[in-house]
Amino acid sequence: MERYTNTRNLILIFVVLLAFWSTIAIQAQDETVFIAVVGGTSFGEPADFGKGMVEEEGMLTVETKAGTSPPIYKMRYKGVPFYYIRMYGVQAKLPDQREGLHHIKTWLALNQLGVTHVLGGASSGGIRTDYDYDDLVVIDDFMEMEVNRPQNILTFAGIERPGIFANYAHPYSPSLRKLLIEEALKMQDSYSGRLYTSATFVQHNPERFETAAEVRAMRILGGDLTSENIATCTVYARQLGIRFAALCSIANPAVGVRPFSFKDMQASVQRIAAQAIPIVLEVIARIPSDEEAMGPEPISTGELFEGSYTNPDSESHRIADPKN
Secondary structure (H helix, E strand, C coil): CHHHHHHHHHHHHHHHHHHHHHHHHHHHHHCCCCEEEECCHHHCCHHHCCCCCCEEEEEECCEECCEECCCEEEEEECCEEEEEEHHHHCCCCCHHHHCCHHHHHHHHHHHHCCCCEEEECCEEEECCCCCCCCCEEECCEEEECCCCCCCCHHHHHCCCCCCEECCCCCCCCHHHHHHHHHHHHHCHHHCCCCEECCCEEEECCCCCCCCHHHHHHHHHHCCCEEECCHHHHHHHHHHHCCEEEEEEEEEEECCCCCCCCHHHHHHHHHHHHHHHHHHHHHHHHHHHHCHHHHCCCHHHHCEECCCCCCCCCCCCCCCCCCCC
């Protein structure tokens, strides 16, 4: 009889726990998560993002048209949930990393999850001679000088956004840039670098540093800083209608500007992460209550149009439902 009672009690406990965790799972599924951070080297060691500041709430993956997404970590800061993807979705030196498929999978997954606001950031080489270690740069334009990655995520994945014109006249979300600048200014007295609120980012071919001649060419063309991934993020975000802004940073002078060592970059990235992560987290906390960030922003999500490029009266393009 005692053994029967104990077994029955264990079954009851199991049923109660199952019901509890089912309720938690349902609540988690019902919660809207529309903010994400696509991590780059502005945020230091990928696994340490927000450590001691955020609540970590698990990991998920998404099946996309390009394959399984990289791990997507759900976090929470000051009550606001968000997703975090480490280092643009790079998981290992797999063959598809070279073609940039990790970027494709990352942005397709965020789009499928309903993410509409994304923050990023990369430590970069300073093309401008007045840039120094630890400077923060809220970029407002970019040039892409690499040809290894797919240039259109919609075409690659077979996605249609009919009736949406993705214009790059203003590549970065004005509302997210405003929040990044405001939060960076609040913390300016407590960090070692300076803040620049306008700059042109140049992306060269990945997997190697540029030459001094290439950097001189970038400077002549109007480039201010250079790194490997932010332009790709900018292009895919705009094509998918996702608002995106980046808090970039200077971890070294670009090649040919001034001598630097690997140790110099290592030290700078640690200092940068200590100041960049709190800024980004404070922006995340502000987004849901910020009128501009939550209001319509067609400059980022895409301008609506009717007809086709050559025939305004054509019915070949149905207007898609724009994102907020």
